[in-house]
Amino acid sequence: MNQLELIAENIKNKKLDKALELCKLNENSNNKEIIYNFIGVIYFIKKDLAEAEKNFLNSIKIDDQFQDPIRNLCIIYANTKEFKKLLNFSTKLYNLDNSNPLNIFQIGSAHELNKNFDDAIKYYEQFISTNGSDKKRGYNNIGNIYLRKGKPKTSINYFSKALELDSNNKVLVNNILLCYLYLRDVTKAEEYFRKAELIDSDYIEFLHNKAEYLILKNQIQDAEKILDENKNITKFLITLIRLYFNSGQNSKGNELLNKSRELLKNDPDFYNYLGIRYLYEGNFDEGWKYYEYRKSKLTHFFQEIKEWDGINIKDKSIVVYNEQGLGDSIQFSKYLVPLSKVAKQVTFVVQENIKNLFKNSKNINVETYQKCKNQIFDYKISLGSLIKHFYKEKINFDDNFLQLNVSKDLNLENKIDFSKKNIGIVWSGSFLGPNEPYRSIPLQNFSNILNLDANFYALQNEVWERDLQAFHSSNLINFGDYKLGEISSLISKLDLVITSDTSLLHLAATLNVETWGILCLYPDWRWGEFNKFNPYPKLKLYQQKKFNNWDFINDEIYELLKKRLY
DSSP: OOHHHHHHHHHHTTOHHHHHHHHHHTTTSTTHHHHHHHHHHHHHHTTOHHHHHHHHHHHHHHOTTOHHHHHHHHHHHHHTTOHHHHHHHHHHHHHHOTTOHHHHHHHHHHHHHTTOHHHHHHHHHHHHHTTOTTHHHHHHHHHHHHHHTTOHHHHHHHHHHHHHHOTTOHHHHHHHHHHHHHTTOHHHHHHHHHHHHHHOTTOHHHHHHHHHHHHHTTOHHHHHHHHHHTTTSHHHHHHHHHHHHHTTOHHHHHHHHHHTTTTTTTOHHHHHHHHHHHHHHTOHHHHHHHHTTOGGGOOOTTTTSOBOOSOOEEEEEEEEEOOSOHHHHHHHGGGHHHHHTTEEEEEEEEOGGGGGGBOOBTTEEEEEHHHHTTOOOSEEEEHHHHHHHHTTSOOOTTOOOBOOOOOGGGOHHHHSOTTSOEEEEEOOOOTTSTTTTTSOOOGGGGTTGGGSSSEEEEOOSOOOGGGHHHHHTSOOEEOTTSOHHHHHHHHHTOSEEEEESSHHHHHHHHTTOOEEEEEOSSOOGGGTGGGGTSOOTTEEEEEOSBTTBOHHIIIIIHHHHHHHHO
8 A cells, every 4th residue: 555545544534633743744655735735634533624625726826736635625615615616616627627517516506606507508508518416416506506696496406407306306396385385376286294204204304395385274283383392493493473463463572582592693694684673663773784694785896996985985986786685776776866966976777677667867877787897896785784764755756767668659549447446466476486375366365356447457477376366267367477667567557556565665655656555464574664765656555454354455455446436
């Protein structure tokens, strides 16, 4: 056995000090890069990551084609969450050998951790095409990415392909179950719930899915029991706290929230939830501080640019990027107005599909991420973080950046029957929207309203599985297939919009169309104390009085609309 084999054998047998001694004896050998890599492995096992990193880097300095230390550095940077470094060395690996399935998977994983989701999918697809033995990992990871992107239907396709390769894999079955829970598809959720239960009823992810399944079935007490029994696990605890508040059990929610502060003090999800609670109640100093822990803030955009903290920028440029949903971009874009008064130049960066919804104004330019990703700005701030600097300022409601689609192709005069009152209806939002499934309303709750003598237009582009039958049998005129800019023009011609808490509520109210917003028992923080500062002039809010009970729509709102129409 030669010296290198002897060192490897000692490492394998966990005789680390002996292995280190042999490495030092052979430090000046012709295989110096291998010795440094061995020393790095020894220190990694000893959990001395700084020494491990130093030796792996020394190994690469001698031979920059040596893949083992590069791969080991990737493991270190994944552990220490230094994702930029991870991507850098993963790219080196891939460039050295882009046919090696391990290297392809590694760069895909690095892009995923850096939130470069499209690039991650590209490499995972390449990994799947290599005919390696573990395609299911690629399918599973792509499925998880699409789930994070809010596309559970696409996720199911990938999880199902993985499941074809391993039909009793509890992770995959539970991932599909989770997708159907997000989609509120009770029938399919029950099918995969039974499968997951048979495979492993004690699997911790199944238990959390079970609680969510019971919530979907409105078996709240049974869900509470599972969550309470496992509340030593962060995910269960946060779900239980949320369930208490959402179901109107505020005293229980507050009690558990206060008891859990120490346990959850290092959990960003808890900090974000704490921030939302504070903002809802009007404790803005604490609220804005904790709100900074929201997941959407953790974006890779403009990472090299310093974040604005309120200092004088009258001679500076600043980029404001929309990191949240459409509703946020509409509601909070008005705070660009006071920002434009203290900055030399403001660039508002939005997703490509909503750019045409906004117009340039004075020293404010609206651009896309793609166009701005390599531009230099003096400062940056996310739209969600901009609010804290200006929310108390009185803003002229007419100072908004929305523009209507005035395309002649839309031909509004032939789209809308002006012989009757025209009313837009929105009953549910995105499957993965905030505070779901509590904020969305089963369409059947509008049955009395839809029988009134008016034209009713469905404005949303997604219809949940539970509502398909009611939707297809209703007299709703479907406007949901129009593009967003066209929808804004259509809404501007309506007499009234009745909507659940979705982006279309903000769109209609910002367009100054009379809007009736229907809120759940415990709505989003924006409808708490914050709403008193710059409310929509033509928005009237109706809030649920009993958890999971929307009867007041067919009663109270129906009677109000009936008086309005007759």
